[in-house]
Amino acid sequence: MAGRVDAKLAELGIELPPPPAPIASYVGFNVVDYTADFGRRAGLVVISGQIPLVAGKLACTGKVGGAISLEQAQQAARLCFINLLAQLKAACDGDLDKVKRVVRLGGFIAAGAEFTQHALVMNGASDLAVAVFGDAGKHARTTIGVPSLPADAPVEVEGMFEIG
Amino acid sequence: MAGRVDAKLAELGIELPPPPAPIASYVGFNVVDYTADFGRRAGLVVISGQIPLVAGKLACTGKVGGAISLEQAQQAARLCFINLLAQLKAACDGDLDKVKRVVRLGGFIAAGAEFTQHALVMNGASDLAVAVFGDAGKHARTTIGVPSLPADAPVEVEGMFEIG
Amino acid sequence: MAGRVDAKLAELGIELPPPPAPIASYVGFNVVDYTADFGRRAGLVVISGQIPLVAGKLACTGKVGGAISLEQAQQAARLCFINLLAQLKAACDGDLDKVKRVVRLGGFIAAGAEFTQHALVMNGASDLAVAVFGDAGKHARTTIGVPSLPADAPVEVEGMFEIG
Numbered sequence: 001m002a003g004r005v006d007a008k009l010a011e012l013g014i015e016l017p018p019p020p021a022p023i024a025s026y027v028g029f030n031v032v033d034y035t036a037d038f039g040r041r042a043g044l045v046v047i048s049g050q051i052p053l054v055a056g057k058l059a060c061t062g063k064v065g066g067a068i069s070l071e072q073a074q075q076a077a078r079l080c081f082i083n084l085l086a087q088l089k090a091a092c093d094g095d096l097d098k099v100k101r102v103v104r105l106g107g108f109i110a111a112g113a114e115f116t117q118h119a120l121v122m123n124g125a126s127d128l129a130v131a132v133f134g135d136a137g138k139h140a141r142t143t144i145g146v147p148s149l150p151a152d153a154p155v156e157v158e159g160m161f162e163i164g
Numbered sequence: 165m166a167g168r169v170d171a172k173l174a175e176l177g178i179e180l181p182p183p184p185a186p187i188a189s190y191v192g193f194n195v196v197d198y199t200a201d202f203g204r205r206a207g208l209v210v211i212s213g214q215i216p217l218v219a220g221k222l223a224c225t226g227k228v229g230g231a232i233s234l235e236q237a238q239q240a241a242r243l244c245f246i247n248l249l250a251q252l253k254a255a256c257d258g259d260l261d262k263v264k265r266v267v268r269l270g271g272f273i274a275a276g277a278e279f280t281q282h283a284l285v286m287n288g289a290s291d292l293a294v295a296v297f298g299d300a301g302k303h304a305r306t307t308i309g310v311p312s313l314p315a316d317a318p319v320e321v322e323g324m325f326e327i328g
Numbered sequence: 329m330a331g332r333v334d335a336k337l338a339e340l341g342i343e344l345p346p347p348p349a350p351i352a353s354y355v356g357f358n359v360v361d362y363t364a365d366f367g368r369r370a371g372l373v374v375i376s377g378q379i380p381l382v383a384g385k386l387a388c389t390g391k392v393g394g395a396i397s398l399e400q401a402q403q404a405a406r407l408c409f410i411n412l413l414a415q416l417k418a419a420c421d422g423d424l425d426k427v428k429r430v431v432r433l434g435g436f437i438a439a440g441a442e443f444t445q446h447a448l449v450m451n452g453a454s455d456l457a458v459a460v461f462g463d464a465g466k467h468a469r470t471t472i473g474v475p476s477l478p479a480d481a482p483v484e485v486e487g488m489f490e491i492g
Contacts, residue, residue, distance in 0.1 A: 025454035026469040030431045032372060032490055033365040037197040037205055041365060044196065046432045046488070049470035063441065103194045104210045108472050111312060112441070113227065113276070118314040126189035141190040142213035142322045144272045145312035148439055148473035150446040158470045160210070162196055201361040201369055208360060267358045268374045275476060277391065277440070282478040290353035305354040306377035306486045308436050309476035324374070326360055 005096035008132055009085075019086040020053065028087040031163075042100070042164035045091045049108070051153035052079035061152040064111045064121060068154040077107065077124030080157035084125075085132070092163055100162040101136050102129045107143040108156040118143045125157050169260035172296055173249075183250040184217060192251040195327070206264070206328035209255045213272070215317035216243035225316040228275040228285060232318040241271065241288030244321035248289075249296070256327055264326040266293045266303040272320040274313045282307045289321050333424035336460055337413075347414040348381060356415040359491070370428070370492035373419045377436070379481035380407035389480040392439045392449060396482040405435065405452030408485035412453075413460070420491055428490040430457045430467040436484040438477045446471045453485050 002010065009016065019028050029047040036042040052059045052075075064073040084105075085096070092098040107122035109115070122143040129137035139159075149156050166174065173180065183192050193211040200206040216223045216239075228237040248269075249260070256262040271286035273279070286307040293301035303323075313320050330338065337344065347356050357375040364370040380387045380403075392401040412433075413424070420426040435450035437443070450471040457465035467487075477484050 024451055025458040025466065026433070027466045028468070030429060030466075030468045032429075032431060034370075035199040035363040035365070035367070037199070039199070042198075046468045048468040049472070101194060101196075103196060105190070106470070108470075110441075110473075113274075113311045115312045116314065116316050118312070123188055130189040138189065138191045138194075140192070140194045140210045140212040142270070142272075142320070143314055144213070144310045144320060145274075146472045147311050147441045147475050148443045148446070150444065150471055152444050156470070156472060199363040201363070203363070206362075265358060265360075267360060269354070277438075277475045279476045280478065280480050282476070287352055294353040302353065302355045302358075304356070304358045304374045304376040306434070306436075306484070307478055308377070308474045308484060309438075311475050 003095055003097040005099065005132060012131060014082060016086045016089055019090045029091045031091055036164060040164055042162060045088060045161040045163055047084050047087045047159045049156045049158040050080045050083035051150060051156050052076040053083060054079065058151060058153055060154060062154055064109050064154050065115045070117060070120060073121040073154055074124030076155040077121055077157060078128050080155055081125040081128045084157060084159045088161055098163045099133060100164050102133060102139040103160040103162055104140045106158040108146045108149060110149045110154050111145045115145055118145055121155060167259055167261040169296060176295060178246060180250045180253055183254045193255045195255055200328060204328055206326060209252060209325040209327055211248050211251045211323045213320045213322040214244045214247035215314060215320050216240040217247060218243065222315060222317055224318060226318055228273050228318050229279045234281060234284060237285040237318055238288030240319040241285055241321060242292050244319055245289040245292045248321060248323045252325055262327045263297060264300060264328050266297060266301045267326055268304045268324040270322040271307040272310045272313060274318050275309045279309055282309055285319065331423055331425040333460060340459060342410060344414045344417055347418045357419045359419055364492060368492055370490060373416060373489040373491055375412050375415045375487045377484045377486040378408045378411035379478060379484050380404040381411060382407065386479060386481055388482060390482055392437050392482050393443045398445060398448060401449040401482055402452030404483040405449055405485060406456050408483055409453040409456045412485060412487045416489055426491045427461060428464060428492050430461060430465045431488040431490055432468045434486040435471040436474045436477060438482050439473045443473055446473055449483065
């Protein structure tokens with residue numbers, strides 16, 4: 001039986017991919033286990049920066065404000081968050097209902113010196129976080145511009161989540 | 165009655181603004197509640213990247229080493245830390261004496277490829293952290309250059325704090 | 329008597345430098361003490377961004393893909409991780425066998441807009457993490473390009489570690 005979050009994903013028409021396999025010496029995520037308030041066991045999930053891969057290929061490449069339009073960049077940020085969700089699901093042993101909070105998202109926008117719409121791009125990830133998790137999806141956020149990203153990705157998003 | 169940290173802020177002539185209201189799908193901060201050593205309850209406060217807003221407007225815009233001088237950039241970093249303090253005060257339910265440690269600051273300096281004085285700029289935030297909190301203000305720090313920041317801000321600073 | 333990790337470092341021919349002394353208002357690391365699962369005491373070590381300093385001087389300066397070749401950049405990333413280890417050893421009161429996991433590494437590669445090989449550069453740090461700590465060295469990772477770094481360093485790496 002699908003959980004509450006799985007049902008919401010289905011409602012949004014989102015099918016999570018298998019999380020990208022570990023490449024070389026790093027992994028998709030690590031979980032720091034800790035005792036939360038009132039003795040509750042919890043985990044802080046730290047997830048690697050995700051790029052807009054679809055079935056192992058980048059959905060688009062290039063710079064935002066250049067080859068990539070604002071709308072394409074927002075879609076790319078949304079894809080990054082879907083890949084974060086795929087990693088998060090693995091960190092939860094398949095049960096996304098264990099997610100207590102999206103603690104923080106970090107957004108990296110590949111763009112030139114003159115670009116100013118970083119926040120609008122990153123909303124592609126942030127809005128999906130809230131669509132999926134409701135109030136628990138409201139997160140702290142840092143968004144910056146960068147000259148380049150791995151494999152010429154236009155956007156990269158990393159995340160920190162509380163599960164328990 | 166004002167607390168110890170509030171008294172120090174008054175001595176420094178710093179009046180904290182109200183924390184900027186949540187925009188869209190993200191919030192100013194999240195608190196991860198945990199059990200510290202010896203059963204003490206504590207919280208890890210993760211605060212969104214802050215830009216040098218004063219009363220809702222950027223104090224300055226442009227690139228450090230270009231339109232923005234070193235001195236202006238240091239002042240901008242100081243303003244970012246004041247905005248972090250405003251968020252932190254809200255995370256402490258108004259009582260900044262709950263702050264145990266400034267764990268980490270991340271600094272982002274909008275500048276060109278030839279810029280090298282990132283550390284001096286970031287000291288505008290770091291020196292205020294120690295002026296306000298003393299030894300508890302000594303933090304781990306990562307400072308990098310970026311080509312651009314949201315709304316053409318010259319500096320952005322994010323922070324992680326321990327409260328309890 | 330040297331510990332297990334010290335023995336591995338000796339086997340790899342790596343001598344850890346003394347950790348760089350605190351400069352101004354920031355420190356090399358902070359430790360957040362917490363109660364892990366089953367009442368175990370643990371610490372989350374947050375380490376400042378490290379540049380490829382050797383005996384207080386940068387091993388190389390300039391941009392990756394420009395003055396700095398891919399191979400030099402990988403060596404620089406490796407040196408950054410050695411400096412992280414020096415800080416980590418101080419955080420462990422000298423006993424690196426207390427390290428439970430390399431939780432996360434963040435890598436910053438100074439390069440132009442056309443650069444795409446960030447992941448290969450960062451492997452210089454990641455591969456050493458696994459060579460030193462084995463499976464416990466497998467970490468979450470975020471790698472991005474930046475236009476410039478403090479003191480014209482080509483690479484900067486920050487880290488988060490679990491000790492206990």
